[in-house]
Amino acid sequence: MSSYIKQIQTTLKQAGFYKGEIDGIAGKMTVEAVNQAAQNKLLSPDEVRAVSEQHQSHPQLATPTPDAPTLAGGFVLGDGSLAKLNGVNPNLVKVVKRAIQLSSVDFRVIEGVRTKARQAELVRKGASKTMNSRHLTGHAVDIVPVIDGKVSWDFNHYYPLAKAMAQAATELGVKVRWGGAWTVITSKAGTPQDWVKAYRAGGGRFLDGPHFELPA
Numbered sequence: 001m002s003s004y005i006k007q008i009q010t011t012l013k014q015a016g017f018y019k020g021e022i023d024g025i026a027g028k029m030t031v032e033a034v035n036q037a038a039q040n041k042l043l044s045p046d047e048v049r050a051v052s053e054q055h056q057s058h059p060q061l062a063t064p065t066p067d068a069p070t071l072a073g074g075f076v077l078g079d080g081s082l083a084k085l086n087g088v089n090p091n092l093v094k095v096v097k098r099a100i101q102l103s104s105v106d107f108r109v110i111e112g113v114r115t116k117a118r119q120a121e122l123v124r125k126g127a128s129k130t131m132n133s134r135h136l137t138g139h140a141v142d143i144v145p146v147i148d149g150k151v152s153w154d155f156n157h158y159y160p161l162a163k164a165m166a167q168a169a170t171e172l173g174v175k176v177r178w179g180g181a182w183t184v185i186t187s188k189a190g191t192p193q194d195w196v197k198a199y200r201a202g203g204g205r206f207l208d209g210p211h212f213e214l215p216a
C-alpha cells in the first residue's frame, strides 16, 4: 500500500479512468487506468513509473516493464518464459520482449531452443513436420496466449499475439515469420486474420499459431 499510489488513483478516478478502490495497490485496474490516461497525458512520467514499479512488486499480477512508454496491457514475461528464451537468437528475444509490452493479451513462452531428440518426438507425434526446425538452432519460439490465467489453444486468441509480434518486429526492423500463416509479418500490410485467410486460400493447412521464427 502506498499513499503516492492512492494519490494517483484519486487523480485517475476524478478523471473517470479508474473505477476501483483507492487502496494504494497498483493492481490490474490501476494499470489499465494508467494506460487509458496516458493518451491524455494526465499523469507525469514519474507517476507512471511509480505505478509500474509498485505493480512489479505484486508477482501474482501481470507486470509492465519500466522502460515501456505506455503500459499497454501491462504484461511482462514471467521467469518461466525468460528461462525458455535462453539460447534463443538475441534479435528474436528482443522482439518477444517488446511484443509483451505491446500486446493486448498476456502470453507465455513455452518453447525456445529444442533438442534433436525432442524434435524427432514431435515429428513422430505429428506436431511438427520437419527435422530442420528453426527451434534446433535457436531461431524460433513458441508463445501461447494466457486468458484469465490459463493457456488458451483457441486460434482466435493467437491473432492479437501475431499483431503484437508484427508490431514489435517492424519497430525493431527484425524479419520474423509467423507459423499461423507461414509468412513474414514484419512491415506486412493487413491483419493477422487476413494473413491466415490468404494462407488457407493458397491451400495451406498446417497452422502453427504459437510459432514465430527468424526465416533462414
Ligand SMILES: [Zn+2]
Binding pocket: 135, 140, 141, 142, 210, 211, 212
Ligand atoms: Zn515452434
